Amino acid sequence: MADEKKFAGYICTGCGIGERLDAGQLETTAKQDGKLAEVKQHQMLCSKEAVRMIRDDIANQGITHLMIAACSRRAKVEAFNFPEVALSRANLREGVIWLRPQTSEEHDDNQETTQEMADDYIRMACAEVKYMTAPAASGEQALNKTLLVVGGGVTGMTAAVEAATAGYPVHLVAEEAKLGGVWTDLYQRVPFRAAAKDVPHGRDLDLPQPEDPGIEALAAEIETNDKISVHLNAKVTKTSGAPGRFSVDIGTESGGATTENVGTENVGAIIQASDYKPFDANRLPEFAYGKTPDVVTGFELEKLAKEAAGGPIKRPSDGKEIQSVAFIQCAGQRSEKEGHLPYCSGFCCTESIKQAMYFKAQNADCDATILFDDLRTPGAAGEDFYRSAQQAMVTFSKGKASEVAANGGLKVKFKDLILDEDTELDCDLVVLATGQVPNVGPDPYAQLAVEEAEDEEEKAKAQAILENAPPSILNLDYRQGTDLPQLKHGFVDSHFICFPYETRRTGIYAAGPVRRPMDMKQAVEDAAGATMKAIQAVENAGQGRAVHPRVGDLSYPSFRKEGCTQCKRCTVECPFGAINEDEEKYPLFNESRCRRCGTCMGACPVRVISFENYSIDTVGQQLKNVEIPDEFEEKPRILALACENDAYPALDMAAQAANSGAELELTPWARVIPVRCLGSVSLSWITDALNSGYDGIVLMGCRRDDDYQCHFVRGSAIAAERLSKVGDTLQSLNLEPERVAVYEVAITDTKRAPQLINDMAETVEKIGMSPFKF
CATH class of the missing domain: 3.40.50 (Rossmann fold)
Structure with missing residues (x-):
């Protein structure tokens, strides 16, 4: 019969396994307790010769289920790669002999219990494989190499160029009338390079200087690239489907309202690069922002510098050349005050250093002072850029500003943290180093809270949160909400320790300041990384395979409908929005969104959800077959x-x-x-x-x-x-x-x-x- 199961076991005696354990007893255990018809031993099971032996047995004897007793399932993954059969592995090396000390070469007092442990692992692996089947792709997938990039800033443009260079067509959607995003008005950028290493130390050292931002050149490159389709004054009005087969509606905007000329594009993966919004300095009345035009944010100073076109920067109030300027760091940041940002935006110190050098480049006698509590200069330029500002005679003063008085001139009141005393500074212009607020849509878990509210009062509170939420960016047609889940400060969710760019929505990747605060150099690198992940997602989806961390896994969840109670626990608890509900309110699994974590399986109170190679039985039978x-x-x-x-x-x-x-x-x-x-x-x-x-x-x-x-x-x-x-x-x-x-x-x-x-x-x-x- 074509669906007949045939089991075989293979026991490795290498790496000290045969010296510490009775391999003959292990073979007997596999045959008698594990009920395997055929069991073979080999002195080095991962060798080419042994792997060829296993492959020949699969081909010639019709083996469908393999039990391999050797090293950990995390080792020799490529050698023991037999995708056409169900496979379990008994961990005899790391799991038994390496963690069980041998008391002596002559007589091992631990030999009995060590052998019992190994025998149990054989039984467990035999029991596991009996309840497995070899996973196969669902057949619903097709390779769609087109990517969607949402955001027309530096991050989005870089992602589009990277994808096109790799041969993947791109639809680039930007809300603005031209490309550039939040950094459109940047006069110069923080340098991307460190100091030259072959120049002797001293004042002539080739220290990094502010550079042309390159935004116009990047936009021009996109406009001439036939693999990139640009949608300006546009937004995503609906996103449905899954990795490999996303369907995206794009609407153009006119006069602030979305028009009817909506186009639908089919894409394989999505990169959200919607950047950030500058912190609202109107929340800083103590610094006289809004009371006088001579208190500006760093973003507004960039416009003044660009308007000056390389000439002296003029004071907004009267057009006079600025002779003294003070930069207040962490304005509205690293603060627990209501309405402030509790985090550091990471880019502000180097931006202020760069802007102070604008003034020094035009007038070496201009008094440029940076008031800081902690000074941070991440990136390639880093410390070298700080030193270049020192050589330009920018003043760095460790102080905490408390107030800006605007009575005629400007007077910055601050506490000198070195001298531990209150003091003042007169200046022509004050620049507030405000932070980055991620440009995101509403938190989907806030949306779910409305649906799951247990009473009207709770529902009203949840709705009030949504009323103040920003408009949707992706408009996902997901059971779990319209946008990407967020971390506690509103940044788009990503696993920044192990899997940067990954979000909780498979096939959708976050890049740039929408993911965490960062400068332009970091955003460019972030865009490249997210693009590579999106390409991986496209290729995996085309083959029906999972993405991280079970990359290549073909299994996906299924459920026994007659046993389902429609409790919705699987749909609610799935971290990745991979489960919707059909018309009858039964779970509707989307295998391309699924990460194969099994959370739905653990959530199911009636145990009707399983994977081909991981189920209630594959684990349950292991623990039951321990003696x-x-x-x-x-x-x-x-x-x-x-x-x-x-x-x-x-x-x-x-x-x-x-x-x-x-x-x-x-x-x-x-x-x-x-x-x-x-x-x-x-x-x-x-x-x-x-x-x-x-x-x-x-x-x-x-x-x-x-x-x-x-x-x-x-x-x-x-x-x-x-x-x-x-x-x-x-x-x-x-x-x-x-x-x-x-x-x-x-x-x-x-x-x-x-x-x-x-x-x-x-x-x-x-x-x-x-x-x-x-």
Whole structure:
């Protein structure tokens, strides 16, 4: 029969496995307990010869399901790449022999428990593969290489050029009448280079100087590129579909209203590069902004410098040449005052240095003073640019401004932080270094709050938030809202530690100051990075494969309709907006939006959601096929469910360190099962494990704080919410709450990760083994 399953197992005896373990016993375990018809051993399973042997068996014997017992599933991924079959791996190297110390060469006191651990991993891998099928693409995809870039600023233009250069057509949508965005009026830019290295130290050092911004040249390059279609005075009025098959409606604007001439474009991926809006300086009355034209923002000074066209900058109030200017740093920034920005915008110090040099370039005697609390000069120019301003005799004064008095002239009142005294500074012009406010749409979770409000009062509060929200940028036709989710300060969500540019909407990438505060150089680099990610998304979508962190995974969720209760938990909890609802209110899975995290599977109370290669059964059968000794053997069993993105790699690296001589080891009572995300953990696994006689359970997921590390964004936080109810389960079973522990683990926690499991072993020793032992 074409759909007949045929199982085979392969056991590696290399890397010390055959020396520490009885490979013959492992083979017997695989055949008798694992019910594998054929099992082979090889001294180096990852070698070309052994891999060829496996491939020949697949081709000639019709093998459909493989169990490989060797190293960690994170190792030798390319060697053990057999996409045409279902594959499970038993971790005998890192998971067993490297984390179990050998007491002596003559007699290993740990040999018995080490062998028992290895036998269990064989049973677990055999059980797992029996409930797997080889994933295959849905067949709905087609390769669409066209990209959509939303935003006509430097970030958006750079992204468009990068994509076109790589051979990918682009639709560039800009709200303005011309390209340039927020930096259109820039006179000069902060240099992108550091000082020349071959010039001797001294005043003649080739220090970086302000440069032409290059915005007009970039716009001209776009206009002549036949791969880039530019839509000016335009906005995205609707976005539907998924990676590889987004459908985007584009409307042009006239007189502030969207006209009827809407075009629809089909694109493979989207880059949101909508940049930022300058902070509203009207919120700074203490600095006399709005009371006198001689107090301006840094953005307004750029216009004055551009109008001067290289000549002296004139005072707005009377047109006289400016003889003294003060720059107030962090104006409305790094402040907890209501209406201020609590964060540093990152680009302001170097911008003020550049602008002070405008004045010095025209009049060396002009008194240019920069008042700062902390001075930050990131980027290639960095410290060298600061030194170039010093050589131009720009004054840097460590002080905190409190007020600008505008009675005739300007008087800046500030506290000198070096002398610790209040003082004043007279000047002709005051420049406020205001920050960046991300140009984003409404937070989709605020939109969902209206729908999910439990009473009219709660609904009214949620609606009030939306009424003050900015207009939508992407107008997503998603169950989870119209725009990209945001971080706490309103910047578009991205995993800036591991996956910059990635948002919670698969195939849609954020670039530039909409993602975090940054200067032009950083925005240019950001645009290039986001473009490369968008191209990857297009190519993966064309083959039906997942994007990060499970790049290449062909599996996608399905559900058993007859068992679905339409509770909507999967649609609400999916971090990536991959699940809508059909006309009958059943979940409608969109595999191209899906990241394959399994959060929907863990959310489902009736356990009807699964993947071809990851399901309630693939994990549930693993934990059920561990041999649970009775209480008289005094051999506890501890189940560890470890996130495959941080916790499981940390355990692997602990094993590598132990193999290199570090004093690290893992209790022999532990049985570790990697999970895609802690968000995929079903409470049924916890209940089944406790009922099966496990003495303790340790769950290890990623961090879930504001600077989250969870590779699936909210999976770890969602799991924490679910697992907070485990206490009720333990209480109903009359079990101690200490038997289940949940931890946040970083990938660098190589010492801590195994110790957390060892701590559970100590806890079990104190409170006793489970009364549910068979």
